[in-house]
Amino acid sequence: MGIEARNIDKRFGDFVALDDVSVDIPSGGLVALLGPSGGGKTTLLRVIAGLEQPDSGTVTINGEDATRLSPQRRNVGFVFQHYAAFKHMNVYRNVAFGLEIRKRPKPEIHRRVNELLELVHLEGFAHRRPAQLSGGQRQRMALARALAVEPSVLLLDEPFGALDAQVRKELRTWLRRLHDDIHVTTCFVTHDQEEAMEVADRIVVIAGGKVVQVGTPDELYDHPADDFVMSFLGPVTKLDGRLVRPHDLELFDASAPGTSPATVTRVVRVGFEVRVDLDVAGSEAWVQVTRDTAERLGLRDGVTVHVRPIEGAVTVAVATPNAPTTDETS
């Protein structure tokens, strides 16, 4: 159940947007499609919604083959990055739209709209026009509008992309809580790894039109399939031709088994951690250490240290460019 997309191909002219992409979104789950801009994730979302037709492949929604259905018949809620608010209607009419199309009786519409406005904390805004709302409020209205018709699936296309950082963080948390309450199968697209890690149960990393890796946030962070996923999902630095997390490196003032000598080029305090830039045999790398460690080792420009990955650190070989490996875990 939930959503199953199988072997989706989509081209725009010469440009391959999706190349044999298959994705599962479990019923009631909250999945993020994460990847760089232009990588195909929005296209996939729109194919699931029926706003684009795939060249080949199938889309199944709750057990029903939806590939040939128009968006009207798929019962998916869709939230756009720029809200797509009906500018000439007030908030009430916006949210009521789907119910009016379905010719529900007025009292029922009234009840449901007010219910939803409460849910998204827009009670009292019913008679405002979208132009009178802030970006965050407009997006909440868009969400209420999509939820009003009780869709089986909720799709969000970079829903917080047009908002400022503070509002983004608030809405992120809010979306997670909303999902915990409502449990509608949800899939959202984002290029912000922090957002994906914070909100989603599972993340599908899509780049270059292909699925690169699928897993929980922890799985992706701790066991990245390749160098692309590793560098996309968190900070990385290169040591001995391998990528490793800067906080997984340890420094010594004398040589030890497995260490390489390095010269400190810069020491910067970032919050309560310290970032140490190193020159390791001509290459640049950086290490994240605590303030204590920095003081203990007397780290400053020009000091020589010895560095190695800690025991059990995850490292990934740096592949040749343009070669994200396809890795599917169910």
Added chain:
Amino acid sequence: MARWTLRLVALAYLALLLVIPLGIIVNRTFENGAGAVWDSLNEPLARHAFQVTLQVALWAVLLNTIFGVGAALLIVRYDFPGKRIFNALIDLPLAVSPVVVGLALILVYGRLTPVGSWFGDQGIDIIFALPGMVMATAFVSLPLMVREVVPVLEEIGVEQEQAAWTLGASGWQTFRRITFPSIRWAVAYGLVLTLARSLGEFGAVAVVSGRIVGKTQTITLYVQQHFENFDKTGAYAASFALAAIAVVVLLIMNLLRPKEDR
């Protein structure tokens, strides 16, 4: 210094070309008092001319509004082979002299043509009758509605319509509830432009109507006929009426224009 000169030159040009001549006409029209003007406009032939003009104009507006909104939707929301040519052809009427419009219609729909004579046998006259005049008027005002609606459709974008689809609205429901309300000011503006152009058409209807007094004479043809027959009063009165309509149209255009920029 230069500023004053420029301003003076501009205003003088406009005065000599537009304002003063207009003022003189208004003056001459009311030389014998407003009563005379009113009487002149109330004469049966004048009233008939107004009726004919209005009838023809309204039909032309109706046809071009339907075509205009439809063509705008096609151009902005769809891709099809030959779209660029289709788009360019819509502007064609702008390049055609009104007299040529009349000639063109006579050549295809005149009494002696296959089409014209077939209709004639059914008792329907196209040329030298209202249908031909409607066609001529629709021809010259064709691009106006399309060109007003296209930029607005482009600007509002397709996302609201897609949102409506995902909420279950059919194509027609989406048009009625989402698309049309978003373009209504552009349509209103286009309607006013089309109506003004249709009311004022002269050359094309001069050719196509046969200028049959009391039957196919529009108010513009009326002006010409009465001026050439030295009925200055009648000509001026009708001209004044047309000029007054033009001024009202101008006012409405200026009131609506800021709204369409919203």
Added chain:
Amino acid sequence: MSDLSLTEAPPETAGPQASGLRHGRVGMGLGLGLATAYLSLLVLIPLGAVVWRARSDGWGEFWEDVTNRESWAALKLTLVAGLLVAVINVVMGTLIAWVLVRDKFFGKRLVDAVIDLPFALPTIVAGLVLLALYGPESPIGIDLAYKQSGVLVALLFVTLPFVVRTVQPVLEELDQEMEQAAASLGASNFTIFRRIILPNLYPAIAAGAALSFARAISEFGSTVLISGNLPFKTEVAAVSIYGQIQSDNTNAAAAVSTVLLVVALVVLALIDLLQRWAVRRG
């Protein structure tokens, strides 16, 4: 789950607004068919008939119809007047647009609105209005009736808005910081106008001029009263065509019409190319 491939037409390019929905195509097909039918029956076929009729007696006859003394005189007058009007409009139109955009004075909005009057006023009324000031009963004694200058004034009237309305928006959007930068580098006002502002206006001016020209050569109603339509003297092409129609010389009428059509189309195609070039310049 079997792998279903869509047996469908090749995928649509993601045009900026094109909706990729399959079910929308039926509606589109119907709409397109109706729109094309309307366009053909009203515009394309009749215009085609004109060109067809023009050469129906052969090209020799066509040439004769166009180059006989009367038609040729009318065409010459029309084209020359059109060019003259375009030039005058370039100067005056740009000037007026400048005053409207950069100057401030009481009643400016009214003046701005008045510019559109020639769009809204029927051409026959325009002719009558101009006769009031420039005809036999002129209060200032200028009588241009039956003169070529009368024709010119009529054409200037009807083409007034064109250059103004194409230049105005460009002037309004012009980034004044460019001018400020030039001033800070020592350029005089005139230099700024000539080397900073004017080059940015060229496409708009050219487009307006071309529209003026196309409109002027097609003009009929406003010239009918003031010019007296004297053949070889003040008869413009449109009036000549009208006369031919009245005399049942439809072939001759069609011939001169075709010439006018071709000239106007060439001019409009030029505007389109010009605008395309302007867009590429940025």
